[in-house]
Amino acid sequence: MNKNILVAPLNWGLGHATRCIPIIKELENQGFNPIIASDGVSLDLLKKEFPHLKTLELPSYQIEYAKKGENFKWKLIKNSPKTINAILSEKKLVKELIKEHEITGIISDNRLGVRSKKVPSVFITHQLTVLSGKTTWISSKLHQFFISKFNECWVPDAEDKPNLTGKLGHLKDSDLEVKYIGVLSRLEKKELPIKYDLMVILSGPEPQRTFLEEKLIEELKNYDEKVVFIKGKIEPEQKKEEIDNVTFYNFMQTEELEKTFNESNFVLCRSGYTTVMDLAKLEKKAFFIPTPGQFEQEFLAKKYKREGILPMAKQDDFKITDLDAIWLYQGLPKFNSNVDWKKLFLLFESE
Incomplete structure (x- = not known):
């Protein structure tokens, strides 16, 4: 029987959902059964992309942008009680989902509450350092603390230079179980006439x-x-x-x-x-x-x-x-984007 893997991207724009598309496709290719969990437009997008897969709704983090850029951080802080409640709610819900849907692994793209001590849990992020102005040190340490609760952290970037994230995705000293999985995109380059x-x-x-x-x-x-x-x-x-x-x-x-x-x-x-x-x-x-x-x-x-x-x-x-x-300008450097999915998914093979 195919193992059920919960794939849960954060609903913040569409980026978290779209970069999970190649992961979901590879899970299917490797014989796993992905179950998608999110909310809002991210869930809507993935339903359209994978109409044949089971989808579940998670509590919304209720992330809102300020009308003025300089108020962005304070808007997030103001909404943080709602976000914390959503994280606690999804953590409780995940316990139920694991039992109900016989989930044997979790891949969470920036959803802090989607993890479990009972099944292997992966956190995907390109931000090991979370920039927040004068509070960057605090926000980064807090984020790294939450990441440490997962079995592994997958960073979609190259480990060495050249890379795309710089100090965002690379720490000088860390005890986190980090794996750099290369550039992650659902798209392929094709030679087509320019329209x-x-x-x-x-x-x-x-x-x-x-x-x-x-x-x-x-x-x-x-x-x-x-x-x-x-x-x-x-x-x-x-x-x-x-x-x-x-x-x-x-x-x-x-x-x-x-x-x-x-x-x-x-x-x-x-x-x-x-x-x-x-x-x-x-x-x-x-x-x-x-x-x-x-x-x-x-x-x-x-x-x-x-x-x-x-x-x-x-x-x-x-x-x-x-x-x-x-x-x-010279444009972005070319990267080898061949991910060793079989090796990555070994985490979910253990009984």
Whole structure:
């Protein structure tokens, strides 16, 4: 009988869910039976990707973005009692799910309460260091404490240089059981004719996703080349709309998204880490607009700009003419993304 593995991504934007797609596919390839657990748009997306798999709903962390970037951290702190309650609730729920669904392993992408002492539990993160301004030391130590409760921590990056995360995913000294699993992307590079000059792809919690959508729609009125604009809104049905030189979609599933990436000259997007991995895998040039106040995205965007890899601009400052800078940057380094899944999944083979 196939072993049931619970795969539980955090519902914070779509990145955690989308980078679990190749993991879920490989679990099936290796003879396991994945059971998906999440909430909100992340759960909706994975239901669309894997309609044949069992899905379970977990308590929402109720993560909200502030309207102003400088208030981002304080908004998270204000909502932290709700988040803590959700973590405690999901921890209790996981005990029941293990019994009810005969779960023999857990893969949690940043869901702190989805773990068990009774079955092997893995935590996936690219942030061993959690940037939070003056409180970075505290937030990092707290995060590392929670990670230590899991059997293993999988970091989707290269262990040595060059790598994508820098100090985010690499600690100088740590007792954590960390495994670097390489760049993780659901997409593959393909040689296709270029159909679009620019691909815009949005993601992330509200209200910042909408703020950027509105700003970019206004800016694109001054852009003459062909554009495909994916809003990152997971809805029951896909919607397509063509206005002048811009083709709008509310969302795309993996196969169509992969095709569109490969048909596009370059990309305008957030600097979320899952998007970074997709761009590296596809060897695409890009321009980043980090989510205001989100330390991780701002760190990555500034790091790549400083290293001459990819350009970036703050959301309030961005002008469509800024895209001219893309060709002055070298682009993300090419990585070997061959993951030894069989070796990784050995953790779940023990009785």
